[in-house]
Amino acid sequence: MTLEDYCQEHSSLPQSEALEWIERTTHLRTNHARMLSGRDVGGLLSAISRMMAPQRILEVGVFTGYSTVCLAEGLAAGGSIDAIEINDELEDIIREGYSRAGISDKVNLLLGDALEIIPTLTATYDMVYIDANKRFYPQFWEMIIDKVRPGGVIIADNTLWDGKVTDGSHDPQSRGIQAFNDAVKADRRAECLMLPLRDGLTIVVKN
Numbered sequence: 001m002t003l004e005d006y007c008q009e010h011s012s013l014p015q016s017e018a019l020e021w022i023e024r025t026t027h028l029r030t031n032h033a034r035m036l037s038g039r040d041v042g043g044l045l046s047a048i049s050r051m052m053a054p055q056r057i058l059e060v061g062v063f064t065g066y067s068t069v070c071l072a073e074g075l076a077a078g079g080s081i082d083a084i085e086i087n088d089e090l091e092d093i094i095r096e097g098y099s100r101a102g103i104s105d106k107v108n109l110l111l112g113d114a115l116e117i118i119p120t121l122t123a124t125y126d127m128v129y130i131d132a133n134k135r136f137y138p139q140f141w142e143m144i145i146d147k148v149r150p151g152g153v154i155i156a157d158n159t160l161w162d163g164k165v166t167d168g169s170h171d172p173q174s175r176g177i178q179a180f181n182d183a184v185k186a187d188r189r190a191e192c193l194m195l196p197l198r199d200g201l202t203i204v205v206k207n
Helices: 001-010 016-030 036-050 066-072 088-101 116-120 133-145 171-187
Strands: 058-062 079-086 109-111 123-132 150-159 190-195 202-206
Touching: 001 109, 016 066, 016 088, 036 066, 036 116, 036 123, 036 150, 036 202, 058 066, 058 116, 066 079, 066 123, 079 088, 079 116, 088 109, 116 133, 123 133, 123 202, 133 150, 133 171, 171 190, 171 202
Parallel strands: 058 079, 058 123, 079 109, 123 150
Antiparallel strands: 150 202, 190 202
């Protein structure tokens, strides 16, 4: 038994039928199932959301909707999620997953480029999850930080980027993640904790 299997065996947060459907459908109908948040990251998103009971959540990068469903598990009564996804070819899977999870009326799915959509958003968010184009993580940070309430949480996925943050890689995605990690650590508006969970997960609390 692997340590990952052992952890899952000794975790009691359930994976709903909707999440199982999204996971299975992602593997069957997409070529990038590796991008799925999965049980480890999804479980942490669910746990943090349940602890915070957020009223407003922003998700930057939906893929097939697994992470949205996890985030929604802790929404306060009347709460909502603004979920941005650039790939409109995934819309059918996303909406079906939301329907199966019973959260369709809680999610405002915004199809398009996050760099164009985020500046138009006027809400103040309790919680933000970033899992989109790695090249633009630094831009996402600057666009989002002032839209988060004091004490709010920003979670960024893939912040170790398969170890490329330390191996001298200079491709655009690696440079984007490196610049994001440096910017967050240096930003006095927030405090952060980077975890070696899966591909790296950074949890930021706004001051």
